[in-house]
Amino acid sequence: xxxxxxxxxxxxxxxxxxxxxxxxxxxxxxxxxxxxxxxxxxxxxxxxxxxxxxxxxxxxxxxxxxxxxxxxxxxxxxxxxxxxxxxxxxxxxxxxxxxxxxxxxxxxxxxxxxxxxxxxxxxxxxxxxxxxxxxxxxxxxxxxxxxxxxxxxxxxxxxxxxxxxxxxxxxxxxxxxxxxxxxxxxxxxxxxxxxxxxxxxxxxxxxxxxxxxxxxxxxxxxxxxxxxxxxxxxxxxxxxxxxxxxxxxxxxxxxxxxxxxxxxxxxxxxxxxxxxxxxxxxxxxxxxxxxxxxxxxxxxxxxxxxxxxxxxxxxxxxxxxxxxxxxx
Amino acid sequence: xxxxxxxxxxxxxxxxxxxxxxxxxxxxxxxxxxxxxxxxxxxxxxxxxxxxxxxxxxxxxxxxxxxxxxxxxxxxxxxxxxxxxxxxxxxxxxxxxxxxxxxxxxxxxxxxxxxxxxxxxxxxxxxxxxxxxxxxxxxxxxxxxxxxxxxxxxxxxxxxxxxxxxxxxxxxxxxxxxxxxxxxxxxxxxxxxxxxxxxxxxxxxxxxxxxxxxxxxxxxxxxxxxxxxxxxxxxxxxxxxxxxxxxxxxxxxxxxxxxxxxxxxxxxxxxxxxxxxxxxxxxxxxxxxxxxxxxxxxxxxxxxxxxxxxxxxxxxxxxxxxxxxx
Amino acid sequence: xxxxxxxxxxxxxxxxxxxxxxxxxxxxxxxxxxxxxxxxxxxxxxxxxxxxxxxxxxxxxxxxxxxxxxxxxxxxxxxxxxxxxxxxxxxxxxxxxxxxxxxxxxxxxxxxxxxxxxxxxxxxxxxxxxxxxxxxxxxxxxxxxxxxxxxxxxxxxxxxxxxxxxxxxxxxxxxxxxxxxxxxxxxxxxxxxxxxxxxxxxxxxxxxxxxxxxxxxxxxxxxxxxxxxxxxxxxxxxxxxxxxxxxxxxxxxxxxxxxxxxxxxxxxxxxxxxxxxxxxxxxxxxxxxxxxxxxxxxxxxx
Numbered sequence: 001x002x003x004x005x006x007x008x009x010x011x012x013x014x015x016x017x018x019x020x021x022x023x024x025x026x027x028x029x030x031x032x033x034x035x036x037x038x039x040x041x042x043x044x045x046x047x048x049x050x051x052x053x054x055x056x057x058x059x060x061x062x063x064x065x066x067x068x069x070x071x072x073x074x075x076x077x078x079x080x081x082x083x084x085x086x087x088x089x090x091x092x093x094x095x096x097x098x099x100x101x102x103x104x105x106x107x108x109x110x111x112x113x114x115x116x117x118x119x120x121x122x123x124x125x126x127x128x129x130x131x132x133x134x135x136x137x138x139x140x141x142x143x144x145x146x147x148x149x150x151x152x153x154x155x156x157x158x159x160x161x162x163x164x165x166x167x168x169x170x171x172x173x174x175x176x177x178x179x180x181x182x183x184x185x186x187x188x189x190x191x192x193x194x195x196x197x198x199x200x201x202x203x204x205x206x207x208x209x210x211x212x213x214x215x216x217x218x219x220x221x222x223x224x225x226x227x228x229x230x231x232x233x234x235x236x237x238x239x240x241x242x243x244x245x246x247x248x249x250x251x252x253x254x255x256x257x258x259x260x261x262x263x264x265x266x267x268x269x270x271x272x273x274x275x276x277x278x279x280x281x282x283x284x285x286x287x288x289x290x291x292x293x294x295x296x297x298x299x300x301x302x303x304x305x306x307x308x309x310x311x312x313x314x315x316x317x318x319x320x321x322x323x324x325x326x327x328x
Numbered sequence: 329x330x331x332x333x334x335x336x337x338x339x340x341x342x343x344x345x346x347x348x349x350x351x352x353x354x355x356x357x358x359x360x361x362x363x364x365x366x367x368x369x370x371x372x373x374x375x376x377x378x379x380x381x382x383x384x385x386x387x388x389x390x391x392x393x394x395x396x397x398x399x400x401x402x403x404x405x406x407x408x409x410x411x412x413x414x415x416x417x418x419x420x421x422x423x424x425x426x427x428x429x430x431x432x433x434x435x436x437x438x439x440x441x442x443x444x445x446x447x448x449x450x451x452x453x454x455x456x457x458x459x460x461x462x463x464x465x466x467x468x469x470x471x472x473x474x475x476x477x478x479x480x481x482x483x484x485x486x487x488x489x490x491x492x493x494x495x496x497x498x499x500x501x502x503x504x505x506x507x508x509x510x511x512x513x514x515x516x517x518x519x520x521x522x523x524x525x526x527x528x529x530x531x532x533x534x535x536x537x538x539x540x541x542x543x544x545x546x547x548x549x550x551x552x553x554x555x556x557x558x559x560x561x562x563x564x565x566x567x568x569x570x571x572x573x574x575x576x577x578x579x580x581x582x583x584x585x586x587x588x589x590x591x592x593x594x595x596x597x598x599x600x601x602x603x604x605x606x607x608x609x610x611x612x613x614x615x616x617x618x619x620x621x622x623x624x625x626x627x628x629x630x631x632x633x634x635x636x637x638x639x640x641x642x643x644x645x646x647x648x649x650x651x652x653x654x
Numbered sequence: 655x656x657x658x659x660x661x662x663x664x665x666x667x668x669x670x671x672x673x674x675x676x677x678x679x680x681x682x683x684x685x686x687x688x689x690x691x692x693x694x695x696x697x698x699x700x701x702x703x704x705x706x707x708x709x710x711x712x713x714x715x716x717x718x719x720x721x722x723x724x725x726x727x728x729x730x731x732x733x734x735x736x737x738x739x740x741x742x743x744x745x746x747x748x749x750x751x752x753x754x755x756x757x758x759x760x761x762x763x764x765x766x767x768x769x770x771x772x773x774x775x776x777x778x779x780x781x782x783x784x785x786x787x788x789x790x791x792x793x794x795x796x797x798x799x800x801x802x803x804x805x806x807x808x809x810x811x812x813x814x815x816x817x818x819x820x821x822x823x824x825x826x827x828x829x830x831x832x833x834x835x836x837x838x839x840x841x842x843x844x845x846x847x848x849x850x851x852x853x854x855x856x857x858x859x860x861x862x863x864x865x866x867x868x869x870x871x872x873x874x875x876x877x878x879x880x881x882x883x884x885x886x887x888x889x890x891x892x893x894x895x896x897x898x899x900x901x902x903x904x905x906x907x908x909x910x911x912x913x914x915x916x917x918x919x920x921x922x923x924x925x926x927x928x929x930x931x932x933x934x935x936x937x938x939x940x941x942x943x944x945x946x947x948x949x950x951x952x953x954x955x956x
Contacts (some may be wrong), residue, residue, distance in 0.1 A: 213513065217591075270518045424851070
């Protein structure tokens with residue numbers, strides 16, 4: 001299948017008193033119809049800025065630029081065309097549904113708003129669609145729920161409402177920014193299963209943004225690892241977790257306790273140092289200030305290695321020590 | 329088990345009166361509902377549970393910040409209500425979750441770390457500062473940081489300051505309330521390693537409260553699982569994670585997303601109904617969501633887990649002799 | 655093992671930090687409002703302190719022969735009386751200089767009293783909550799329901815006007831804003847974990863309130879204090895203007911305006927000069943307050 005979303009050299013620059021903060025530094029990737037791309041990284045790596053840039057929801061001080069930004073043959077850098085896509089064929093789910101939902105309006109109004117805007121039709125039709133979507137995301141007695149306010153719902157239910165809202169316009173691409181981070185683990189598992197089932201049923205592509213490597217390993221078709229605003233490695237979940245090639249990916253996986261692989265009570269892997277300042281250009285490898293393998297070559301241009309499926313940005317092409325995938 | 333535990337709780341309860349809005353009667357929230365726990369010197373007791381299970385209320389009570397409605401917390405066998413506040417403070421210290429709200433933004437790091445010493449008037453000003461500097465060095469803060477303000481630090485560095493402050497009076501017990509939950513994975517591992525090293529170096533006892541089961545599995549010796557204010561299962565870490573007895577523990581463990589690219593998202597046989605903590609179900613509070621609930625669960629509360637020893641508060645395990653699964 | 659030592663030459667956050675003292679000196683220089691406002695206020699304070707040295711004449715000595723002499727830049731003005739003389743022939747510049755003493759003293763003293771009352775009440779209400787807070791809220795509501803000028807008029811009418819009475823009356827009436835703001839902020843701060851850490855360290859409530867909570871209120875206190883000082887100075891002027899504040903012949907700016915009002919069509923400067931001084935002082939205090947707040951708040955640092 002062809003790519004649904006094509007992004008080439010995406011950049012987000014934020015003007016600060018100390019200079020231009022380059023939050024996203026030339027990101028190139030694509031998302032195919034129906035697949036799940038996970039963007040993973042630690043705070044400040046630019047993953048959320050990427051999602052906001054795609055949805056054109058960046059704060060005013062941030063400037064977006066891209067060589068290519070195409071969604072199903074529509075150029076998203078044309079803001080007028082993009083307005084018809086955004087919130088319609090491209091929808092977004094946020095981390096904190098309590099702040100994403102307006103506390104002053106019943107959820108029925110909020111569910112139908114985007115639908116009426118993009119699809120038109122009668123209020124009754126929109127409400128029928130809302131009931132259908134609430135039912136689809138597993139909310140009982142959906143018709144009564146339309147009159148409820150966000151604060152009357154639990155965190156898990158609110159996130160289901162957010163998903164239902166995103167699905168109202170029958171999108172082809174769903175961008176989910178840490179949608180389960182605020183939820184308890186049992187609720188998280190239920191929401192993730194729901195997302196997966198809906199994806200299979202409706203054939204939606206998903207960009208899932210998270211810091212949780214375990215979660216990524218469970219849901220991703222493809223994984224993009226970001227560091228300091230740049231992609232450092234991209235591949236299938238099996239490639240990223242089975243044979244990570246970039247030192248950052250390897251180190252990050254070593255940091256989390258993995259039952260069955262890391263012995264209880266033993267020291268965990270760490271990444272010394274701090275993320276470099278994102279103000280201004282970074283010459284050479286973005287990770288070199290913390291990389292155990294850093295050497296002279298890393299200070300100049302670093303090539304992107306690997307084939308289409310699995311690529312990484314590193315001076316080293318030597319195979320990394322294989323890490324076995326683990327299952328409890 | 330004959331040794332006196334360094335810290336224990338006996339039938340600990342904490343109720344809150346919760347307003348349900350104007351003109352409605354106040355409801356009672358049983359945040360902590362008959363908790364019996366004990367920690368031996370040098371151990372790490374992990375407490376896990378989801379939001380609203382009462383683990384943070386319990387942490388406040390273990391720190392003496394919140395009085396018990398009934399029951400008691402004991403330190404070396406003595407109820408802490410009988411101890412002087414300052415004497416208790418020297419022995420039990422906290423590390424909190426949010427490294428941004430746990431440090432006073434108007435104080436330098438040196439002031440923050442020496443604060444407990446000044447409160448207790450231990451040593452001269454020079455001695456206090458020397459001790460604080462030693463500890464700041466031990467937790468991995470560069471020497472030049474003493475005169476900086478919290479704002480200039482990263483989350484991980486702030487948490488190191490909080491650890492130094494907790495240890496500056498050489499306490500015996502440290503209550504860690506979600507100490508790494510606000511941190512990135514690479515920083516979390518640094519802090520966990522540091523906590524493990526410090527425990528060995530200073531002979532500390534930890535109560536480690538977290539919603540992250542992988543972290544608790546890594547750091548704890550014993551684990552207590554809480555649900556709606558009660559301890560539903562308690563056992564050594566191996567037993568909990570390798571052979572969970574309570575259906576809730578099992579569901580929690582199943583929902584942990586370990587790195588396993590082929591495993592997919594686990595299917596939980598849990599009812600979706602989120603419990604209302606103001607109106608817990610009669611009988612076993614977990615029965616409305618329990619896949620294995622049977623007749624007595626909806627009427628008869630299961631026997632609580634005893635303070636010493638191990639077990640699950642579940643009618644299923646009561647049918648088999650306690651401890652048989654070990 | 656430490657997350658602070660970068661191995662390569664990539665600039666890291668924190669590496670460019672200056673020492674706090676140098677930082678604040680540079681930041682003061684970067685605050686034009688603080689420089690200008692603070693400069694004017696400091697100048698007026700110096701003038702007030704050194705009034706006996708600076709005033710060319712005795713502000714109380716009348717000279718009926720030289721009444722309403724205009725300032726030097728008008729026809730008929732002389733360098734003898736740079737700002738002219740008033741309706742009783744007293745040197746206007748000298749009265750203005752001595753008047754700064756009264757205005758500044760009343761402003762600062764009244765707000766010092768009000769600040770202590772309001773901050774204490776707000777701290778207690780916000781930190782303890784519950785019954786204590788109910789009492790504080792009640793007192794604040796009672797105070798807010800009193801029309802401040804009318805109460806001040808009534809008290810002054812009963813006890814007579816003097817600098818002391820004006821200071822006490824304004825001090826006892828102007829604490830409400832302190833109480834309201836301090837209470838809200840203290841309530842927020844008291845829930846933060848650094849307060850819990852201090853409690854867990856065994857710190858006394860007094861220690862927590864004075865050493866942990868109070869320093870964090872400094873930005874708000876400074877802002878309110880400047881607003882209130884400015885407002886107290888204006889209120890003193892208003893009371894004096896109404897004849898219920900400072901009594902003649904004390905040279906207060908408000909009184910000077912009041913005494914000049916009968917002559918304002920003939921000797922306009924009599925009202926314009928103290929009016930300008932008053933406006934300039936109030937403006938400068940507000941300007942300095944804004945600058946200080948920006949400088950002191952932890953969010954603005956670094």
